[in-house]
Structures are given as C-alpha cells and as structure tokens.
Amino acid sequence: MPDIFSQGFMLRAFLAAGIIALVSPCIGTTLVLKRLSAIGDATSHSALAGIAFGLMIGINPILGAILFSIFAVLGIETLRRAFKGYGEIATVVVMSAGIGLAAVLSRFTSSASSLDSFMFGSVIAISDFDLWLTAALGVAVAAVSLILRKELFFVTFDEEAAKLAGVPTHTVNLVIMALTAVTVSVASRIVGALMISSLLVIPVAAAMMLAKSYKQTILISILLAEAFTIGGLFVSYYADLSPGGTIVLIGVIFLSVTALATRKRRM
C-alpha cells in the first residue's frame, strides 16, 4: 500500500476536504437552527442536475452545480413565501424538480461514471482547477459568514426581533440561501451531491449536544467536520471505500455515540 501523502491526488483531496469541512458548519449551523436542514438536500439534488448540465454542454460541472443551486434556493425562497406556514412544501417541490431534471439530463451526458463520481464523491477526480475553485469559494463563504455573524445569529434566533432592530432580514435570508448553494456545489466533488447535506447537518447536530453557546457550536462543529472528513479520507484510502460515504458514516457513528453519552445531561 503506497504512502497516502505520496499520491498527488490525495494531497489535493485533503486540501479540498479541509476547506469544505471549514465552511460546511458555518452555513450548516444556520440551516439546522433555523430548521431548514432539508434545504441542503433540495439544493444538492438541484446541484446534481447542474452537474449533469455541465457535463452535457462541456463546462466545469461545479460551475453548472452553482448555477442550478442558486436557481434552486431562489425557487425555495419564492415558494416559501407562496406557501407561508408550509415552507417544507417549497423544499420538496424544488428537490423533486432537481431529481427529475438530473435524471433527464443524465441521458445526455457522455460519461455516466463522471456523474456517478459527483453523486457519491471522488478523490481521484479533483483537478487543480477544482481545488482552486473550492479554495476561492470556500474563502468567500467563510468570510461572509464571519462578517455577518451578528446578523446570522439574530435572524436565526429571533427573526422578528432582528427585523425590529434594523437587520435587513430578507437580504440576510437570501445570503444564507446563496451560501448554501455555493457550499453544496463545491462540496459535491469530494463528498458527493447526495451526501453533502449530511456534512451540513451532522457536525452541527453533534456540536449542539456538546456546546453551551452559539459561538461554541460553530467552533466545535468545524472541528468535528474536519475530523470526520480527514478521518474519512484516511479510512477510505486504506480500506478502499467510497470517501463521501465513509466521511458521512464516521459522522453518524460519532453523533450516535455523543447522543448516548450526553443523554443524561440533556434531560
């Protein structure tokens, strides 16, 4: 078995995974606490349609994913207003549209294996361009999350009070949606479009059981996401497993153990 770090593609995978693990909890915390976790799923299925579209017309699939994800989150936000009080309808409609479109467009892609690699994640396929794109968009998502941390907390905890204090809540909600779209798209390369919503939710869910404050929740969920992705890459490399699936399963096992270990404290 060759040394893991002697492989150029694994170095790229570790770098990309490290960036994704940094930004996923930044936006995942907001989605989980605003009870919008399912939006990650709906967006990732739309991202898959964008990937198929990118493969079909010959552009970088991540760019296609970003384009379709942004349409998806705008669609969710519009439909949420139309179905006020029943916001989950919007999520299901957009997710269905994403799956349907991905299924139709997949027939026109030249390589079914390429689409598969985006569905379940791949470390071999990460190009230098993918890595730079991931780095640039990751820095953008992290920077916006940091700059808007006061607004994100306030809108997440009590949107009405935030509005009264002068927070532009509609704009902040659109920013949350845009950050979700970008995060899901860049993460689909390595974690897989079908599994990225797990990386948005599981580290945050585990951190909520351990943290005593909002700030701690974000910091712990970043540390956990880093541990899950880096651990998952090691295990998947040496055990010859799918990296995305391994990352998610490590997270689920940790979450289950944490839930058992902290059940008395949380009662």
Add this chain to the structure above:
Amino acid sequence: MDEILRVENLNFEYPDAPVLRDVSFTLNKGDFLGIIGANGAGKSTLIKLILNLLPCPKGAITLFGEDISSFKDAHKIGYVSQKSNAFAKNFPATVEEVVAANLYSQKKLFSRYTRADRERVRDVLSRVGMDGYLDKPIGKLSGGQQQRVFIARALVAEPELLLMDEPTSGVDAANAAAITDIITDLNSRGMTIVMTNHDTPALFKISSVLLIFCEHGNGEFVKKTDLTLDEVNDIFAGRRKHHHA
C-alpha cells in the same frame, strides 16, 4: 410634553374579520398605556401596527414625530413579545449572546462586540435581577427568567418607548410580580410604556392611561384618574360608555 406616539383614526381588518375601528390616542413621554381587551380584540394587532410589523392600511401612526413608514431609529423602541420564549429549548445560545444581539441597532456591519458592550449587557441583566446568568444557556432558564432576559434584551438598546405584549403570560406568580416591579421602575425613570395584559386589576394598578376594547376594535382611550376599576370593568363588558370631558 414630548410626544412619543400618536395613533389617528386607525382601522385594520384581517380577511375574515375587522379588528380595529377608528382607534385614536396620543402618548407623551413617561405615560404608561395599559391595553385591556378580550382575546381577538386587537391588542396584539395594535402593537404590531405600531412596530410596523403589519402594514397600516387606514389611519396614521406617528413615532417621535415621524410617520412610521419613514421611521428609522430602531433603537428608540423596545419590544417584548408574547412569544419571545417560543424558541427551541435546546437552541445553543447563552443569555449574553441573546441580550447582546439587540445591540445591532447601534452597531455597524464590521463592528465588534467590545468590553463596553459586555458591561452594558451585565448592567441590563442586573436591572432585571439576572446577575450571574451571563453564561447560562437560555433554554435552561425558567419561563419567568427567560422573560426577564427578553426584557433585558429590549433594554440593552436603551429604548425610549417599550412595548410589551402580555409579558407575564405563562409566568409564575413570583416572577410575574418581579417583572411588574421592573416595568414600574422603568416607567418611574421616565420610560414610556405600552403594555397588554389579561389581568385587568394588575394593569389598572400600574398604568397611567388605558385603552379599553369592549368588543372588536372600538378602543376607548381614558385617563386612569377619570375612572375606578369597576367603571373600567363596565366599559370592558360593554355595560358603559365613557364620555370624554
């Protein structure tokens, strides 16, 4: 007298029912308005209209001499909602984070949470009797303690007008009495208060002016000194109509 709030000929209706009909009153600095009325009479709706959380279709609302449509001084108004503590109990936030959030109206985009801000948060928590709770998770507090924290959150921005919608609803008797004391103290220091409460005698005791909704919307605005509690109850029950001097 500094005029704080003026409501003129306010009308509002939901698609299925009229709620407010031709409501008018003026509050000056230091007034304490108690709003009395049955469920659905329009008490919460009136507060939401004053806060511009609902569009004002007919009539006019003026805050600090400015029409609410152009009013921008968010920090001048504090609000404690009936459902402030309706958040998920396992929401991971400390008392400090919840109170400090409302400093937003005085902060710029890139501004940081400073030591002076922390002192301000400590100070308002002390004023509502919640010293020592700074680092406690908000979800672990009792309903009454949470309500005190939400009063502190409203106070941290140093408002001049405080609107409170049933602040003692669902709160145990000891905390309800403590909250009433806090509100009375704020009013005695010159803060203008608007408050709804189902407990008419309690509200009658602490307010200086009353708005009484006997049925849908027709609010009678009266000075407390003009009436006894029995007369207020009669207006509320529709047995009597008050005639302004």
